[in-house]
Amino acid sequence: MNERNDAVEGDTQPHRGRSSRKEEDGVDVLLTRTAAGDEQAFAGVYDALAPQVMGLAFRVLRDQAQAEEVTQDVMVEVWRAADRFRPERGTARNWVLTLAHRRAVDRVRSVVAGRARELRTGARDRDRPFDSVAEEVEQREEHRAVFRCLAQLAGHLRVPLVLAYYEGLTYAEVADALAAPAGTVKSRMRQGLRRLRECLEAGP
The missing domain is CATH 1.10.10.10 (Winged helix-like DNA-binding domain superfamily/Winged helix DNA-binding domain)
Structure with missing residues (x-):
């Protein structure tokens, strides 16, 4: 079974890898240009990565509205902190998704803390x-x-x-x-x- 999977992957991976690598390189270039204040480049980064940020945030938060808020927060942070991106350390996609995961986890902690506060004020909240x-x-x-x-x-x-x-x-x-x-x-x-x-x- 494992040998069959390996063979299938061996047949299809090279083509998919070349395409994916080209797309990754394109986003890396856009993010580098964003760091220089290129608004159109940032729009390209937004279109390429915002859906992936949204997907990751939703998987962590399991809440559509909060995932959308986190997505916008992350994309604003990408615009403001694009100069921190280092292509030699990884792809733009990984850098942005790392920011997204951190933001989503912070939001979960905030939500948990908020719920704890609500429980402490139980009677008032029920009313x-x-x-x-x-x-x-x-x-x-x-x-x-x-x-x-x-x-x-x-x-x-x-x-x-x-x-x-x-x-x-x-x-x-x-x-x-x-x-x-x-x-x-x-x-x-x-x-x-x-x-x-x-x-x-x-x-x-």
């Missing part, structure tokens, strides 16, 4: 009003909708909104982070917000 619970559900649904619509935007519109929405940066701070003129960033954000609003109003 929470319906409106408070409904508000939490509504906020989670809103986060999921925003994540879905952001993913549909073109990279040059998505990146400024990710920095503003998840990092709370102003127009000027986003412009500084992207090394772009404030007027250009403001125009992109307005266009991105308009499309984001249209997507949210259209629904799933």
